[in-house]
Amino acid sequence: METASRGRPRIQDTADDIVAAVLATAGARVSTPDFSTRRVAELTGLSQTLVSRAGRRLRRAGGSAVESSAGESSADIDPEIGTGAGRARELVLLEMQVRFPQIILRFTPAPLVSSGGRGAVTATAQRTVAERRATALMASLHASEASRWRVRDAGEAPSAEVMPPASDPLCAVWDARDRDWEAFLDRTARLLDRCAPTVEAIPGDLLDLLARRAGRGLHGSSWQRSLRQSGSISDSDQDSLGLAADMERSPRNRWFSQVELSVTEQIAIALRREITNSGFRAGDRLSPRVLADRLGLSRGAVRSAMSRLVDDGLLDSSQGSFRVPAVTGADVVDLYAARLHLGMVLLRACAVQPRHQMLPVRLALGAVEAAATQGTRSDVGLADLQFQQELAEASGLSQSARGFHALTLRVRMFIAVLGLDYSPAVERIVSDDRRILSAVLAGDAEAAVRAWRLKLDNAVRHMSALAPESFDAELWSRLSR
Secondary structure (H helix, E strand, C coil), rough: CCCCCCCCCCHHHHHHHHHHHHHHHHHHHHHHHHCCCHHHHHHHCCCCCCCCHHHHHHHCCCCCCCCCCCCCCHHHHHCCCCCCCCCCEEEEEEEEEEEECCEEEEEEEECCCCHHHHHHHHHHHHHHHHHHHHHHHHHHHEEEEEECCCCCCHHCCCCCCCCCCCCCCCCCEECCCCCCHHEEEEHHHHHCCCCCCCCHHHHHHHHHHHHHHHCCCCCCCCCCCCCCECCCCCCCHHHHHHHCCCCCCCCCCCCCCCCCCHHHHHHHHHHHHHHHHHHCCCEEEEEEHHHHHHHCCCCCCCCCCHHHHHCCCCCCCCCCEEECCCCHHHHHHHHHHHHHHHHHHHHHCCCCCHHHHHHHHHHHHHHHHHHHHHCHHHHHHHHHHHHHHHHHCCCCHHHHHHHHHHHHHHHHHHHHCCCCCCHHHHHHHHHHHHHHHHHHHCCCCHHHHHHHHHHHHHHHHHHHHHHCCCCHHHHHHHHHC
């Protein structure tokens, strides 16, 4: 993002950050009316003028996107590629890779198609959608804060497997060791200016991928048009695993969740995925060696962390080996009773917070809604848990939020062990979350608590149905009062 000119109110810089967070997490839905200037202004509490200006600044329109700091013109980007009429060919995005310490975007000439059959209204609508998508991509780069990536030892820093030549006219590359972030954004903006005014120039699956990675600086994002896949990963924590022992990166964007994962928590995440992917059942043995090799950590560190997970009840231990824990109906009731009461405290605190503090929660609700219509059954459950955690973070009660996060790790482990399927509950999850957030935004703490009670009552019964023991309704009634 360009430096604000002298005398410009700092509110615009803050507005840029807020709008970037909204657009970066919108995914393909950024093309819908839900992300018009007016709707974003309503969502954030900013004026439409601030939102509109933020969009132009993020897109780098009206100056920097036309001329670079080196005076490079649009024609200089691709001198060898043109049409028969002498005009430069329109482009589409071919590939995007985020592999610390580099970000690489490759473009390619768009397929030649006749525009004669395209009506004026359709062409105008397509151009509007294409421009909105380009702004969302630039917003993702802004929100990643990659300009603040730090490399302790540039000589040992890992690099992308395929480094494009600096002279590639259809490629924009950022490398944390070069430190020329503004030039990278300018070049990316100019290439986006050259893109065909169609929805296919920047596909929705790429935007959905960037939305899922937005809160983690885009780390691990890998997309190629030829595959038409964005690395379909249903567990939103998967990319956290390889980052613990990596070199320093930028601080977390303050408009996203601030929960940091310890090595123990990362191993809990890896174990949960291992249980889910490998079909382990309660009592099955887990190997510290295999997990250490997968995470790139020492066996001693993994074994120590797994021992702490045993202490926390997330693993069982028998004769020096670690095993998948058994989950009983009483365990489910116990866990959800604790989550219910802690959640009530957090919601009452949320209800008195200023509305702008709820922005990450609103964005998280959008992710739940998107997962319900476009994602897999596991996506909905994970997005719902993230929505709940964002509420905890927005409460201003740091210790309670941390405790709630610990309970979330336990819920996710139970989900993995029981193989919980959320698909029958999708509509209810979305309606419950909407009701909770509406009550919080209205400052009605008791309405939020009532909605929370109903949500948890449904959840505990849904999970208990898969536990090996019958649901103890009397115990739940006694603990949930």
